Amino acid sequence: MADKQRAPYLQVAFPGPVGRVSEGTWDGRWTRRAYVDLGPFRVRGVVADAQMGSALEEFGDSAATGIRLGHMLVGRWVLAVTSEGHSERQGMVMFLLCNLALTLAFAILSALFAVVASDLGGARSFQSWLMLPGLALWALQMWLNFKARFGG
Structure with missing residues (x-):
């Protein structure tokens, strides 16, 4: 390699x-x-x-x-x-189902990260802000997936 x-x-x-x-x-x-x-x-x-x-x-x-x-x-x-x-x-139904599963995985992982980080840092008021990196990575992956599937 x-x-x-x-x-x-x-x-x-x-x-x-x-x-x-x-x-x-x-x-x-x-x-x-x-x-x-x-x-x-x-x-x-x-x-x-x-x-x-x-x-x-x-x-x-x-x-x-x-x-x-x-x-x-x-x-x-x-x-x-x-x-x-x-x-x-890739078939449209399978493509959409896989992206839905990916969305659920990101939601769960982001929520867990936000809860753990806020518990460790004691900053519950910033909990929603701690989910932003996961949301940004999810949005990037969705954009790349749709770009790859539809050839844009």
């Missing part, structure tokens, strides 16, 4: 071809890959459902492939694969 760079956090679109892909761990509907090499970048913690996984395998070798990745807390998930004018995108 000496020649591979870590993918920038805010980048969602990666031009192909797809390089090395680690073996996947199947977990129900999803396959988790330890890493995927996309151009000069190595993206770690990539998750794909069956539809996106097959699209990645089918189109991944083409030099004209474009991969769009969204964010799931600390990992990335494949939201769209484009090759030679044909685009395969």
